[in-house]
Amino acid sequence: MGEKNEYRCIGRNTPRTDGLAKVTGSALFSADIQVSRCLTGKILRSPHAHARILSIDTKKAEALPGVKAVVTGADAPVRYGILPVSQDEYPLAVDKVRFIGDEVAAVAAIDEATALQALDLIDVRYEVLPAILDPREALVRDDVKIQERTQEANIERRIHLVFGDMEKGFAEADYIREDRFFKDAASHAFLEPHSALAQFSDGKLTLRTSTQVPHYVQRALSKVLGIPADKIRVIKPVLGGGFGGKGEPLPLEFAASLLAIKSGLPVRITHSREEVFLTHRGRHPVEMTLKTGVKKDGTITAVQFNSLLDGGAYGSYGVVTMIYSGQLLTAPYRVPAFSFDSARVFTNKPPCGAQRGHGGVQPRFAFEVHLDRIAADLGLDPLEVRYRNAIDPNTVTVNELRITSCAFKECLDKVAETVDWKEKRGKLPYGKGIGLAGGFYVTGAAYPIYANPMPHSQAQIRVDRDGGVTVFSGASDIGQGSDTLLMMITAEALGVPEQSVRVVSADTETTPVDLGSYSSRVTFMAGNACRQAALEIRDHLLAACAAQLARNQKTLTITGGYLFEHGKEEPLMTFAEAAVLAEAAGVALCAMGSYRPPELAGSYKFGGVGPSPAYSFGAQTAEVEVDTETGEIRVTKIHCAHDLGFALNPLTASGQAEGAVVMGFGETLLEHHAFLPGGRHSGPNFLDYKVPTFLDVPEVDVTLVESVDPCGPYGAKEIGEGSLHPSLPAIVNAIYDAIGCWFHELPLTPEKVLAAIAKKKEAP
Amino acid sequence: MGEKNEYRCIGRNTPRTDGLAKVTGSALFSADIQVSRCLTGKILRSPHAHARILSIDTKKAEALPGVKAVVTGADAPVRYGILPVSQDEYPLAVDKVRFIGDEVAAVAAIDEATALQALDLIDVRYEVLPAILDPREALVRDDVKIQERTQEANIERRIHLVFGDMEKGFAEADYIREDRFFKDAASHAFLEPHSALAQFSDGKLTLRTSTQVPHYVQRALSKVLGIPADKIRVIKPVLGGGFGGKGEPLPLEFAASLLAIKSGLPVRITHSREEVFLTHRGRHPVEMTLKTGVKKDGTITAVQFNSLLDGGAYGSYGVVTMIYSGQLLTAPYRVPAFSFDSARVFTNKPPCGAQRGHGGVQPRFAFEVHLDRIAADLGLDPLEVRYRNAIDPNTVTVNELRITSCAFKECLDKVAETVDWKEKRGKLPYGKGIGLAGGFYVTGAAYPIYANPMPHSQAQIRVDRDGGVTVFSGASDIGQGSDTLLMMITAEALGVPEQSVRVVSADTETTPVDLGSYSSRVTFMAGNACRQAALEIRDHLLAACAAQLARNQKTLTITGGYLFEHGKEEPLMTFAEAAVLAEAAGVALCAMGSYRPPELAGSYKFGGVGPSPAYSFGAQTAEVEVDTETGEIRVTKIHCAHDLGFALNPLTASGQAEGAVVMGFGETLLEHHAFLPGGRHSGPNFLDYKVPTFLDVPEVDVTLVESVDPCGPYGAKEIGEGSLHPSLPAIVNAIYDAIGCWFHELPLTPEKVLAAIAKKKEAP
16 A cells, blocks of 8 residues: 555546536446336325225226236235345235335336326235334334244334443442433435336346345345246346435336336336335334433543334335444444344334444434533533543444544544634524534444355456456446546556546446445455456566566556656556556456455354444534524534545545535435325325525535544545444534523424423523 | 367357348448437439539538538548558549549438439539540550559559469370450449448547448458547448448548537448449459360460459459469369469449459359360360369468368269259250359458558457356357357357357457458458367366365366266256356456468568458359240259358358358349449349349258368368358359350340350351
């Protein structure tokens, strides 16, 4: 690894390779791909929150001219699910429906109008069952079973974990505080609705789908359809945002496939925005209680965390969400003793799943507000409390997270400095305030979702005689810019200009396996695989050139697209000429690199959901203005300092942080994924579900802090998810600074603010 | 290499992988690919056979609403050409036009009607120059220079070669005969007209084009447009026949690219059928004289061959055509002394180029008829004469063709047996006859078209954990089924079912270099590269399995998709499981194979156009019926026996031979690519230019003869081109047997037959 100032490609602001195509409209998203004779597929959804299906009669629909295929649960009654422990979904309902929007049947027709008309002609007879909408009710109602597999009431899974000596921790505390928090559900609100285009020919299924995880989709299709995986090709076209909502196999992917198989014609299903909301998979609503013991100076002695996750009707990623929600509380602060009780329950609502910052957003909001309350109670500066507890590099947390690189303190320093903390905190006029919060996140999961000993990422690289370099990577660029990063890493490792590198990605047939875009794993893992392959080719190339030119290999380098001999200013030849030399000498300029997280020694307790090979850290401050007459909150600025290890592409890294902050901002003040009595979504559209517009969002100031991780590609770690965590509590803490009111439930509507102000006036 | 009956995949009739898509209409040819905002390009062509361009005014065309770009020769005044010795073409005419149809300007507009209207608005002022249409005139007219680079009149190149002792050869002859022959031009008559779709974005050009040679197109575009080759991506979509007519960079490919660059929008140019005829590149018209000395028993002592090739207006492949026309006369018969005088001249007609059987078709027609005349003169059986002179394996011809595998005699035996030669030849009633001819052809050229020491073919293969195998090959499947063969070879070498192998081909970005589909090189060269890569992966896989399973690697084999231990009936595991084992052990199941023809020792005299690494051989008999009242010839059956080394896929190999025979049949009896006085094509359409329909074609009986070539992949050699050569003379010789008339000029129209019969009656 070279010095930073030696790098030619990485470390520089580099526009995304897909940028031009996206802004000029030529990028082809799944819904844009033209295929001749393509049918339109539509899905019939349950109008009931909970019901038994007595019968489905599709005859009239099948008879409608223009209808080419109708499928129901009977066509593929095989369970699947993203986690091995939650195989509880069917492509289309079998026996029961579990939420309003649950998939019942699907139709493929020559156009959308015909398909919609056919849906109306499907006659489904239901026996309506009692619906459970409240997670507390789900905890105890044994008479209603949403999923048959639950043993205790509707609890999918419970967890009780203790690390360290809790009794001792609380005994040593000078002060103990307990709080209850609630973070409501949120939607990913990606711009591109899900779309899947299936083609079946000659025993082979090809699915172009807006997914973050082509590899897992391929596996699930194979299981459900009974087609060998090598006869299933899953391609991720250009994607318009995922944020976790496209991170697992989804019913429309099976439905499109089944319809294509049955009709013999290509079938595309594209969700309406309403369907995006109805099928959800977004942030879990979580009820949380926190009990923390501290010394007088704020030093944490013990933390007890309990949570109840409202999972909706299916498992999805929920068990991971639950485990993450506790496991990701023990940094960025030293917690000597930690206990964690949690349950995820099923309710008759759309399933919740993974969303940006997965697992950590809700507890981080709770813990950072809780910490500020403790500081307030003790009369301490929240910054000092955080600094005092801040974790150092190369430590192992009480729950066995192996922390290596860590620049959390630098992040605190940076935001405190840019916001002018010492001068402003507690000193601004009423209605104005600043708040602080910290956070951290995994950089990829150390375990794959299905247990296997194979690499998590592979990359295949080939150098052509014209100097062109092609990278084949299964990594899924979902808008985060991973294709661009792989291009930059490859160019850097090979010593060629970025423009010579093209990336072919996310196609299970042409690219080697990468597990997908989730858990902020791509840059770290696919980047490492890419770098390994590139370095291997570079070595082969240099060896061949040394032999052909009668030089010592160690005296040769490639940089900027030229072969140089040490100490000489004029290059020996171009990179392309060197490639020709090697090729003519019979050297194959092709290599495959791979990455598998290191196996960690020790007694890690959670098979399947382990720690990460690296962690990012961050701190944020928010500046707010509260209109105490209207309750309106204006967040004027958020300072974000994030330790991303090394900024391979500062431009896109900053963009990731900005996007995360905006999402956190929206969840704090605006977004409300709610349900009417009976289980119907309260407003499955962008009029009712309010995401921030450019007129709403605060100015975001990003500082990239570099700790140079020992295992990251060129030292890089994640930034796209962890930078969301501190946003919510920083805003809430700033509002306290502004108006002296605490808030434990999000989103913070003007009504809540006015109510809090009024209440405070009543009992100050 | 195993025994034939050990093979699991190769050697079996295997349907083409593209078959289903083609017959169901889902295959996407270049003209079918939908791109949003794509413009239609059209080319303005010269109405003069020879003229100087005084001025081109495009203003009115540019002003026409809907026109997005107009380009002329001034936009890219850079010469190119497929051969380094013939860089004499411009994308669009500069200064001069040289034939009716020569490209002058091009327009891109929102639709075809607007583009055509814009062509009419381009004002070109010409100074008409004298046109030369007759090649004999071209030999001597020094006052008119069609190409400025010619030194002597309009002769592009002359060649005079002598091998062996001609004087001695003729001195030893008991009989010497001299004949003159003429073979007219022919068109490839592929079903898919040329089509090129260019897109230019962010400094990168992507061209989807109906080409046989993506690699050479990429190079030529780079030269002409001044864009580095690694910024040019050339993709060959599904192709509807090439036969040599798509075997070189063509003006429409440059025009589409220039228009896309200028307009900033995608541009597609698709030739009309008329344009296919006007731009030609088909079979050269060749005038030939043959003088051969033989012993009384027919043993050849010397052959003198002179030829004059009418090249049309540009060089194209013509120099190769000329050299092949002589060099490919010295087999399949032993010729102790051989001399060869040839010239290729420019005329003001569409350029001639390569066509199936390139270089050998015209002289083979001449020589095989000439040989029958000698046999007739000496009262010898033409079969016996051929058998007596037939070449044996492992010989070097007088002109230094290194013959290794050769089953020419077996081919003669086969056709003589199936046609019942001894019983029928010379014994059928008047009007019925049978005829015989032999032939041979190269299996790829030993030299690349541009001098370079690199592999002619590379193949990159990757095995996935699901057992899927992906082959990346630059080879261009132009309908001959090369993708299918590469799939079969890979499956055989790896020991997996063919269905597990998918081939990605002919894309200069995603696939490694293959020089293209010409000279019958693909199966031999790309097949060898593929086999090498597959065997390397197999070795890695077996080594990894041996290590993981604690077995001796030599006791393990993979076959039928399973890993076996010698002597055990039950497999150890599936291929996919073995791949998982290897991958988990850190073994990269990825390899690149390559093929470069061996360097031949000796004094080969023709730099750039050398011999081939292997030669195919064949013999054919034709059965004809001549209606002596109408002159109509009915060819009832053609027996074709062809030594293709080893039949990797007998189904497609037979198909290749059938297609070649039908093309030879058409050229013998129907096809006439002729010009009116002034140089206008006599009928550039399928009404006037008659290709055989299924009602015309004879029954074709193909026998695949296997000589197992030492260097071919599993012993394979070519069959798609060499099997055309004997068809023409076999028919002509059969007609002699039927009616006693000889014919030296093709095509054999009923008029010519009636005239010959009448002339024979006058002077029998």
